[in-house]
Amino acid sequence: MSRILIAEDELAIRNVLTNILKEENSSFIVDTAENGRKAVEMLKDNDYDLLICDIKMPELDGLDVLERVPELNPDTSVVMITGHGDVDLAVKCMQMGAFDFISKPPDLNRLLTTVRNALDSNSLKVENKRLRKKVSRKYTMIGQSDKLEQIRSIIDKIAPTDARVMITGPNGTGKELVAHAVHAQSERSKKPFIEVNCAAIPSELIESELFGHKKGAFTSAVKDRKGKFELANEGTLFLDEVGDMSLSAQAKVLRALQEGKITPVGGDKSINVNVRVIAATNKDLKREIAEGKFREDLYHRLAVILIKVPALNDRRDDIPILIEHFVSMLSTQEGMAAKPLTEKAIQALQARDWTGNIRELRNVVERLMILGGEEITEDDIESYV
Numbered sequence: 052m053s054r055i056l057i058a059e060d061e062l063a064i065r066n067v068l069t070n071i072l073k074e075e076n077s078s079f080i081v082d083t084a085e086n087g088r089k090a091v092e093m094l095k096d097n098d099y100d101l102l103i104c105d106i107k108m109p110e111l112d113g114l115d116v117l118e119r120v121p122e123l124n125p126d127t128s129v130v131m132i133t134g135h136g137d138v139d140l141a142v143k144c145m146q147m148g149a150f151d152f153i154s155k156p157p158d159l160n161r162l163l164t165t166v167r168n169a170l171d172s173n174s175l176k177v178e179n180k181r182l183r184k185k186v187s188r189k190y191t192m193i194g195q196s197d198k199l200e201q202i203r204s205i206i207d208k209i210a211p212t213d214a215r216v217m218i219t220g221p222n223g224t225g226k227e228l229v230a231h232a233v234h235a236q237s238e239r240s241k242k243p244f245i246e247v248n249c250a251a252i253p254s255e256l257i258e259s260e261l262f263g264h265k266k267g268a269f270t271s272a273v274k275d276r277k278g279k280f281e282l283a284n285e286g287t288l289f290l291d292e293v294g295d296m297s298l299s300a301q302a303k304v305l306r307a308l309q310e311g312k313i314t315p316v317g318g319d320k321s322i323n324v325n326v327r328v329i330a331a332t333n334k335d336l337k338r339e340i341a342e343g344k345f346r347e348d349l350y351h352r353l354a355v356i357l358i359k360v361p362a363l364n365d366r367r368d369d370i371p372i373l374i375e376h377f378v379s380m381l382s383t384q385e386g387m388a389a390k391p392l393t394e395k396a397i398q399a400l401q402a403r404d405w406t407g408n409i410r411e412l413r414n415v416v417e418r419l420m421i422l423g424g425e426e427i428t429e430d431d432i433e434s435y436v
Contacts, residue, residue, distance in 0.1 A: 055100065058084045075166070089110075091116060103130050103132060114143070117131065126173060131151070134154070216329045217354035217356070218359075223408035227289070230331060243286035258303060259272075262278040262316060283324075298344075377412070377416040396427050400412070
């Protein structure tokens with residue numbers, strides 16, 4: 052259901068536009084304003100998907116209204132109409148953020164096509180904003196413990212730089228969240244964040260994944276393919292589980308970091324890349340180096356800044372906040388009924404040994420919301436955890 056505001060000083064045109072829109076779609080809610088000042092008041096009080104706005108109006112003209120829309124109703128698409136159509140005026144309206152510009156008397160088909168396109172554009176805009184918020188929430192670090200605050204402090208200091216970062220810690224502690232936080236606060240935040248799970252890619256394919264390949268480089272290379280380094284150009288490349296990377300791939304990554312260049316598998320020309328690398332691992336890389344499984348020179352290239360993410364057992368004070376977060380998230384995203392936990396139930400969860408860390412806690416909360424009573428008690432913890 053779309054809500055549309057028509058700002059037009061001529062009553063006859065207001066009525067015609069209203070009738071056309073109602074005939075086009077009976078679910079449209081159409082409001083009208085007889086002048087610019089009234090339109091501004093209505094934009095303040097209501098959320099509109101589309102504003103159809105005349106330029107020449109008493110009290111406040113259409114250009115003044117258009118200028119105020121981003122502040123009053125930033126998700127509203129605007130179509131300007133006027134009986135004084137000229138190219139310069141149309142260009143000015145578009146530069147100010149109008150979706151389109153139509154001359155009076157409007158051609159019916161042109162008007163309806165423009166309205167449909169403007170509403171589609173508005174839907175995409177709103178959906179993109181929703182998805183960005185969803186992604187932002189997904190990668191939020193939850194907690195107030197001293198150890199988490201220390202990590203936040205480090206991120207604040209290093210994010211604006213291009214220093215490479217090595218994130219260590221057990222599985223399930225949120226190393227990926229730290230990497231996203233560094234990228235989000237950096238100068239590269241509007242550029243790509245490309246993630247590579249080095250443990251999930253077979254050793255014979257990791258080089259192609261990172262550096263790309265040329266057609267015919269190997270049996271299944273049926274066309275040229277860009278690698279993650281090239282895709283992350285100007286942005287951030289996150290090498291997750293970097294300790295699982297083969298020695299051959301490590302040598303090429305080291306060369307890429309040293310020279311700022313990569314060569315696709317099967318290619319003979321280098322490609323310049325400008326990438327900030329963040330790496331993460333649950334392994335003890337010093338031990339891996341001693342055993343000859345990880346290059347020491349690559350370690351020193353990657354570990355300019357070291358961030359150690361604590362196990363959940365080391366930040367038990369955050370468990371009540373994390374539980375509240377997961378209950379809210381699951382009820383919103385999965386449609387589950389949000390169930391409160393008693394104080395004793397929370398204390399029982401705080402006392403547990405969390406070998407799977409935050410990932411395990413999230414799964415336990417989901418299990419309790421599905422199987423537990425209307426209020427999750429200590430008995431539910433005993434039964435289902």
